[in-house]
Amino acid sequence: MASRAKFVVRDCWKNTGSHVTSYRCNRDGFYQPCVSEDNRKRELKMQGSRKINGHCPARMTVSTSVGDGVVLVEYISTHHGHDLQLAHIPISSPTKLKIATQLAGKTPLETVLEDVRRLSGEVNRDNLSTRQDLLNIIRRFGLDRLHPDDAISEDAWVEKERKFSKFPKNEQAIDEQDSQSDEGEPENESCVIFYKGKGVSDPNNPALRDEDFLLGIMTTAQRDMLARFGGNIITMDSTHETNSYSYHLTTLMVVDDLLQVFPCAFLISDRNDQVGIEVFLRQVREKVGKLSCQVFMSDVEETFHNAWKEVMGGATRQLYCTWHVLRAWENEIHQVVKS
Incomplete structure (x- = not known):
């Protein structure tokens, strides 16, 4: 079921031997305009402020033990004073x-x-x-x-x-x-894990040409998800011809414990061959370490798999994306059956 509630950090502190973080419902609290009503230049949104001008009891208190990493959660799930509306998420x-x-x-x-x-x-x-x-x-x-x-x-x-x-x-x-x-x-920390602009050389990656462009992005939250689920299923895919520069957007994804696909890193580049992908994956490896996945899934081209195998090591199983397999079959049928 899609989440219709949002919790935000309200406070953080340290107790003896543990770190404690307090989360509250994002609807909790009182609306505080940044400008006075006399100086307001635009009306409030139709759905109004997400603040309910009161207190919602829904909250979480998360305590993480410094010694053994045990996490204890106190959770109040009851929301009061508002409906669970997507408009306020x-x-x-x-x-x-x-x-x-x-x-x-x-x-x-x-x-x-x-x-x-x-x-x-x-x-x-x-x-x-x-x-x-x-x-x-x-x-x-x-x-x-x-x-x-x-x-x-x-x-x-x-x-x-x-x-x-x-x-x-x-x-x-x-x-x-x-x-x-x-x-x-x-x-x-910065979400930029690698950047090489056009017209500059990269002495650390001599295989890249001066005219190549690469921008790798991964947030700390994505890094944590990749470190947590990267030993199970890894998938890589790329889109192209979505802008005037013919750059490719390559996405590195995992499948979490709810069987939902989660994007963990992005590469924008005009160098979508094995060399460019290896440069990107080496930067990912610097952040999360070497990953040994059970399943690696990509398109029917071997570029992504070969790059992954070179940087991270081979996967237990290699699978092809259904959409790419069907498209390859369709193209082959058109070659064989001209009519």
């Missing part, structure tokens, strides 16, 4: 990052919206994304054009991302000051 973090990656690669807004609205099961908040949501993500990730030259703009964005965390670590500040937009997710 932010877009999920993996979807935000995927959208930001597509937009950074110059994918048109309409194409991104069509992709994110595509249903795969029960309707969730991500499927209800609007054009305004995409504009908010552009602003939040700093994807506004920083320079008329795209290459300089990309360099500036990467430099900005590496210097500053994209989201404040204190989510309460966002929740109180920006109640009309999505909450940010706590980040402790």
Whole structure:
């Protein structure tokens, strides 16, 4: 069932031998406008503030033992004072990052919206994304054009991302000051794991040409998911011809304990051969270590599998994506049966 509730960090502290984090329902609290009513230039959204001007009892307190890593959770599941509405739930973090990656690669807004609205099961908040949501993500990730030259703009964005965390670590500040937009997710380090701009050489990767472009992205949350589930099923796929530069968007994914596919890293590149994929995977390995997966699934081309085998080692089983198999069969049939 799709989640219709959102919990945000309210406080963190240390007890003797443990770290404690307190989470509260994101509807809890009182609406605090950033400007006075006299200076307000726009009306509130039709659904109103996500704050209920009261307190919702739903909460979680998570205690993690420093010594043995045991996690204890105190959970109150009862919500009060509001309905569980998708309108007041932010877009999920993996979807935000995927959208930001597509937009950074110059994918048109309409194409991104069509992709994110595509249903795969029960309707969730991500499927209800609007054009305004995409504009908010552009602003939040700093994807506004920083320079008329795209290459300089990309360099500036990467430099900005590496210097500053994209989201404040204190989510309460966002929740109180920006109640009309999505909450940010706590980040402790840059999501850029590799970057090589056009026209520059990379002495650490001599196989890359000066004209090659590669941008690898993985957040701390994605890193943790890959480290947790990367020993089971790994899948890689790539989309192309979604922008004027013919860049490929390659996604590294895992299947979690709920059998849901979770994107763990992205590569935007015009070098989608084994050399480029190996460079990307080596950076992933630097973050999570060497992964020995049970199943590796990709398209019928051997590029992804060969690169994975070279960097991470072979998988127990290799599978092909159903869609790519069917397309290969269809192309072969058209070659054999001309009519």
